[in-house]
Amino acid sequence: MHKLSESQAIDPVTLAVLKGRLEQIADEMDATLYRSAFNPIIAEAHDACHGLYDAQTGDTLIQGKSGLPVFVGAMSFAVRAAARIAAERGGMVDGDTWLFNDPYEGGTHANDFKLVRPFFRNGQLFCFLASAAHWHDVGGAVPGNYNPAATECWQEAVQIPPVRIVREGVLDQDVLAILRANTRLPDSLWGDLNGQLAALELGVKRLHGLLDEYTDEKVLLAMGELRKRALVLMRAHIADLPDGLYSFEDVLDNDGIKDDPLTIALDMTIQGDRMTLDFSRTSPQCAGPVNISRATAVAACYVALKHVFPDVPANAGVLDAVDFVMPDRLVITAERPRPVGGYTETILRMIDVIFSAVALADPNRAVAHAYGTINALSIAGYRTDAARKGQRWVMFSFFGGGHGGHSDGDGLSHSNAPISTATIPPLEILEAAYPVRFTQWSLRPDSGGDGKHRGGLGAVYEIELLEKSAEVFIFGERGKASPKGIAGGDNALPNIFSYQHKGKWNKPPMASKMLGIQLQKGESVRLETPGGGGWGRSIDRDFESRARDEALGYVTTSKVSSEKVKP
Numbered sequence: 001m002h003k004l005s006e007s008q009a010i011d012p013v014t015l016a017v018l019k020g021r022l023e024q025i026a027d028e029m030d031a032t033l034y035r036s037a038f039n040p041i042i043a044e045a046h047d048a049c050h051g052l053y054d055a056q057t058g059d060t061l062i063q064g065k066s067g068l069p070v071f072v073g074a075m076s077f078a079v080r081a082a083a084r085i086a087a088e089r090g091g092m093v094d095g096d097t098w099l100f101n102d103p104y105e106g107g108t109h110a111n112d113f114k115l116v117r118p119f120f121r122n123g124q125l126f127c128f129l130a131s132a133a134h135w136h137d138v139g140g141a142v143p144g145n146y147n148p149a150a151t152e153c154w155q156e157a158v159q160i161p162p163v164r165i166v167r168e169g170v171l172d173q174d175v176l177a178i179l180r181a182n183t184r185l186p187d188s189l190w191g192d193l194n195g196q197l198a199a200l201e202l203g204v205k206r207l208h209g210l211l212d213e214y215t216d217e218k219v220l221l222a223m224g225e226l227r228k229r230a231l232v233l234m235r236a237h238i239a240d241l242p243d244g245l246y247s248f249e250d251v252l253d254n255d256g257i258k259d260d261p262l263t264i265a266l267d268m269t270i271q272g273d274r275m276t277l278d279f280s281r282t283s284p285q286c287a288g289p290v291n292i293s294r295a296t297a298v299a300a301c302y303v304a305l306k307h308v309f310p311d312v313p314a315n316a317g318v319l320d321a322v323d324f325v326m327p328d329r330l331v332i333t334a335e336r337p338r339p340v341g342g343y344t345e346t347i348l349r350m351i352d353v354i355f356s357a358v359a360l361a362d363p364n365r366a367v368a369h370a371y372g373t374i375n376a377l378s379i380a381g382y383r384t385d386a387a388r389k390g391q392r393w394v395m396f397s398f399f400g401g402g403h404g405g406h407s408d409g410d411g412l413s414h415s416n417a418p419i420s421t422a423t424i425p426p427l428e429i430l431e432a433a434y435p436v437r438f439t440q441w442s443l444r445p446d447s448g449g450d451g452k453h454r455g456g457l458g459a460v461y462e463i464e465l466l467e468k469s470a471e472v473f474i475f476g477e478r479g480k481a482s483p484k485g486i487a488g489g490d491n492a493l494p495n496i497f498s499y500q501h502k503g504k505w506n507k508p509p510m511a512s513k514m515l516g517i518q519l520q521k522g523e524s525v526r527l528e529t530p531g532g533g534g535w536g537r538s539i540d541r542d543f544e545s546r547a548r549d550e551a552l553g554y555v556t557t558s559k560v561s562s563e564k565v566k567p
Helices: 012-036 069-088 173-181 186-214 216-240 294-308 343-361 427-433 543-551
Strands: 048-054 060-063 097-100 112-121 124-134 163-167 244-252 262-271 274-278 322-325 376-382 392-397 436-443 459-465 469-475 496-501 504-506 513-520 524-528
Touching: 012 048, 012 060, 012 124, 012 186, 012 216, 048 069, 048 186, 060 069, 060 216, 069 097, 069 112, 069 124, 069 294, 097 186, 112 186, 124 186, 124 216, 163 173, 163 186, 173 186, 186 216, 216 274, 244 343, 262 343, 294 322, 294 343, 376 524, 392 427, 427 436, 496 513, 513 524
Parallel strands: 274 322
Antiparallel strands: 048 060, 048 124, 097 112, 097 163, 112 124, 244 262, 262 274, 376 392, 376 469, 436 459, 459 524, 469 513, 496 504, 496 524
16 A cells, blocks of 8 residues: 655545545446346345445445445455455455355345455555445345344355455356355346446446546545544534433344344443443344344444434544444354344344434434334245246345434435435336235335324335245344334334235234245235334424324324314
8 A cells, every 4th residue: 555644635625526536436336236237136226335445454435325334334344354364365466356245254144245356556455346235045044045033144045255256357167156056046146246246347447547547645645534534523523412321222023033022222422522332231142133243233333323423424434433342242243153144123223222322412413213124025936837937036125114203304204224225126126027916005104103203104015926826034123112212202103014824814923023924826915114203292293294294194193183283
């Protein structure tokens, strides 16, 4: 890495231009993958990300505006893991690309494949480019890999440690053969892998062009300055919060194995311009797949703090003013082989407790809880029509809900989870790709928590099977513990999943998780997703807002005539 003189400076205009140009490189990598991936979870839902990472530390330098923020936070751990393994095998080589899905090293879960490519200039390692994307199916006991009954990582998916998928520019056919042998959908895997490789290739081309135009030294200086500015802003925001200890805890429904709640507990200390996030009171690692790795937990904190302080540049400087206390072998610091497939549910709860702890310090800074579950749903079977008889199909998707109210207004209705900028796959795409029909896709009235600013509404999805038979798996949360309001706001409605069997509607014994549901042609599954929590006391909601809610059908219980809500 080039070394810079401390006396060097960069003017604000050039810094702003370089910030935009660097972000554009990541954005172009994102767009390249979205447009070339075979898998709707990447192509339509944008469950992927790209970024630039420090050559020495692996820390986040730049992320795109459309990639998943939780990936960007976790990818610094992935880059470090790839660099460490490469050092044991001769070091990073120009033209190599490393691939792996190890969730204990790179965070998240085994569906998320990380590709790390070293970027060289004049024979020196300048930085890393990295790509993360959710592959459709990578083995394991359950199609789509969200196995609610898993008790070890090998029951969830194939485990791939850091390996070279590209050696000096040549694709390794042996590694590719192993990958293709461990999926139910080899064509999808092949397309997604090529999309990621193409995105990294484009990133290399664009970064070389930028450095040729502005020089290596000036771009490095800009990267360092952006991190410094993130730290300065974080310290200023933290210093604005009153000093003190702010504690909050929430629960997960269960781990899918034992029907007992699991606690996510936070003690947040503000002291001057530093913040400590202490999760020591959180439940121990569990048997089922709601565990997460330490890398994932830190990434979740990064995402939550970026929500609370949205003007801070998105790089490693966000965390430079934050101290973490996360003892080993908690549900948020689980170790191999504890299953981690349902990581999304646990990081959403971590974000919730950070929001609520911040609300105790300054409610104007925080947002009430969002719906708190991606409701990972897999419907899988075999085609029976003559043209495709025996062909495997796997529909995996996630679904939306309401966001929490906040000091400036009501929460968003039918939005995606706050861990990402992904989109909910359109029903037209799902119906075109799989033998299903959506007989309902609508807002769920009364699902948002009441308050001065109402929580957004959840949704109702009903999906009918058009094939002869299929097997269904659901991995969700918030079936028992509703999303919470803050600053006196009310809680939202909980999650409800139900399915038809022999003419009757049934619900999972553990409320939000179940595998092995057998559907026959014409039978359906239904999701009624939570809304967001309310912000502020319901007595303070104005008359006009309540009248509008009733007129639009968002709320069905009339309160507009109550004296307490009149202006």
